Amino acid sequence: MPVTPSHTPEAMQAAFARLKAHAQQDAFPSVQVRRQNLARLQAAILQYEIPLLEALQQDYGHRSHEESRLIELFPTVSELKHAKCHLARWMQPSKRSVHISALPASAKVHYQPKGVIGVVSPWNYPVLLSLGPLIGALAAGNRVMLKVSEFCPATNKVVRDIVDQSLGGEWVELVEGEANIANEFTQLTFDHLLFTGSTQVGRMVMQNAAKNLVPVTLELGGKSPLLVAPSADLKMTAKRLVFGKVTNAGQTCVAPDYILCHQDQKKALLEHIKQTLKEYYPQGISSPDYTSLINERQLERLKGYLAEARSAGVVCENLMLEGPVEEGGKLALHILHQPGDDLRVMQDEIFGPLLPILTYSDMADALSYIQQRPRPLAMYLFTNQAEDRKRCENQIASGSLVINHTIIQVAQPDLPFGGVGASGIGAYHAEEGFLTFSHGKSVLHKRGPNLAGLFSPPYKSQIHRLMAKVWPYF
Incomplete structure (x- = not known):
């Protein structure tokens, strides 16, 4: 299914519903599926290299191809390769210890896709900051709605071709439009929202997300x-x-x-x-x-x-x-x-x-x-x-x-990559990006006898004495 740009709130809602349905049908994509998505995205970026460079030149009025390769394409492809290489390890559950009161049992943290991720990208790096966030989100097994900047129409067209060819509407929906569309976009009930832009707009984005208790990652700026x-x-x-x-x-x-x-x-x-x-x-x-x-x-x-x-x-x-x-x-x-x-x-x-x-x-x-x-x-x-x-x-x-x-x-x-305080909230890129777009779900598997049952009601005098003796060791 081809990716179609969404220019109205109604179209965005329909696109969001489609992605939500896909996420529910396949709530935990395998490592093979995730790697395939990343590999297809990488192949499409390489295939569209020259159209991307020409589009960036057109949108900026002047930006050399060499500079665009250096600051947009090289980092994006490097991050894709890194994610493909380390994805299997990132997806492994993290083993945790179990308190003596719950023994015998085992515990782990299972990294589950959050669902549908919203991404708002800026105009200053319209390739890196559009496709870059997709890497962590796709590695974590999510679907993505991507709102691109209205100031880069030529680049947006090529980005749309890239995600259309590599991922299609099952994984990514592209949204275009001006500030009013961005405002509506950030009020959708995403499972996570990543915004890159100014601190001033970041405050408004956070207010919109708070209406639906949507967790946010804000990549802002400030005075470095x-x-x-x-x-x-x-x-x-x-x-x-x-x-x-x-x-x-x-x-x-x-x-x-x-x-x-x-x-x-x-x-x-x-x-x-x-x-x-x-x-x-x-x-x-x-x-x-x-x-x-x-x-x-x-x-x-x-x-x-x-x-x-x-x-x-x-x-x-x-x-x-x-x-x-x-x-x-x-x-x-x-x-x-x-x-x-x-x-x-x-x-x-x-x-x-x-x-x-x-x-x-x-x-x-x-x-x-x-x-x-x-x-x-x-x-x-x-x-x-x-x-x-x-x-x-x-x-x-x-x-x-x-x-x-x-x-x-x-x-x-x-x-x-991420800020602190006025320069941002949260981080992405690398393993931290995978974790940002994943829910670390605690899983406790109880086996055998229930030691905690020794302290079940009714609390008789001997239980009081036993608890008084053993609680410091807990």
């Missing part, structure tokens, strides 16, 4: 800091910072959102960043590997941040000296020197090629600055000191911590 310790190699820091900030024009939920560096490092670090930009993008934003912003709305939002900061007296420095500042939906990387915390660029997730830089005189002050703000989706630390690494591991609560690199944690198929 990049802390440069005094011991850091500044040339290496600059290269990896530029990679994480400028890839996809900064439209990445885990992109570095601001720099904290020692006051004595700032001048040298900025020189290294300029040199790296010249090396990576020799024609500035006109370089073929520099990605456009998704639409005019996002460009105007970022220009609004710059205008507000300049009005407040903040120096906003274009670090890309070659080529224009703005062209064809592209915006050059700007450093904002010491912006105040009251500015929108320091309140909102930036999601673009703007990068505030703040200085500190003592590492303790820098760590305190991060701790006093909402918990970030990612933290980046550049250092050559083990003490710095340990302090950040122990003192900073963040979705992930990456030492001496940026954004590569997302593409690690054996690491969970």
Whole structure:
């Protein structure tokens, strides 16, 4: 049965009912069926590689095929391969111990599919963040309703072809539409709902899900800091910072959102960043590997941040000296020197090629600055000191911590991905993704005599004496 896009609440309800029926008919798909689903999805992605790359280029206005392969296709296929390899082990029941009061008996946790999973994907990584969540959901044996972003129509068409060919309507239903459809979608009675997007919209999604007590995984964002310790190699820091900030024009939920560096490092670090930009993008934003912003709305939002900061007296420095500042939906990387915390660029997730830089005189002050703000989706630390690494591991609560690199944690198929607090709830990817989309059902199998029966009513005096003697051992 082909996948058909659902554009109305009635069509979504019908699609949900179809998936629910399939889930009830086959409540526990075998490991062979799940692997086949993953293998078919992988084969379809590889088959549609060029159409996907061309569609991404069309939706963005400009995004190089090489960058799309690197940040969308490679991580998705890697995660598929990892899931297929480890699925049998993930599905094995987890043996648990049995309390003496229940002996003789055995206990385990059985990982059961939740049923029908709802997935809301964003526009910034329309392949990875649409097909990626399918991997954990399908590995766990679920059916999926996928709401894709209305800002990527060309990519959505290819994604629909991929899921149609590989999985059909028995496993996945694709939903398209604007914000009103997304709002209706998140009010369906899913068995689990995963949303990737902004913190502001995430709050509304959670409110909708709460009406039906639907459990949620929220992959949000926030302000991911990049802390440069005094011991850091500044040339290496600059290269990896530029990679994480400028890839996809900064439209990445885990992109570095601001720099904290020692006051004595700032001048040298900025020189290294300029040199790296010249090396990576020799024609500035006109370089073929520099990605456009998704639409005019996002460009105007970022220009609004710059205008507000300049009005407040903040120096906003274009670090890309070659080529224009703005062209064809592209915006050059700007450093904002010491912006105040009251500015929108320091309140909102930036999601673009703007990068505030703040200085500190003592590492303790820098760590305190991060701790006093909402918990970030990612933290980046550049250092050559083990003490710095340990302090950040122990003192900073963040979705992930990456030492001496940026954004590569997302593409690690054996690491969970998720935020904490304002940056998200729950995690997926790897085994944690399988567990997120599974219900860990406790199973206790009682055999033989019932020792607990010794303490059954009526409670006579000898029972009182016996209980008084043995209860400390329980």
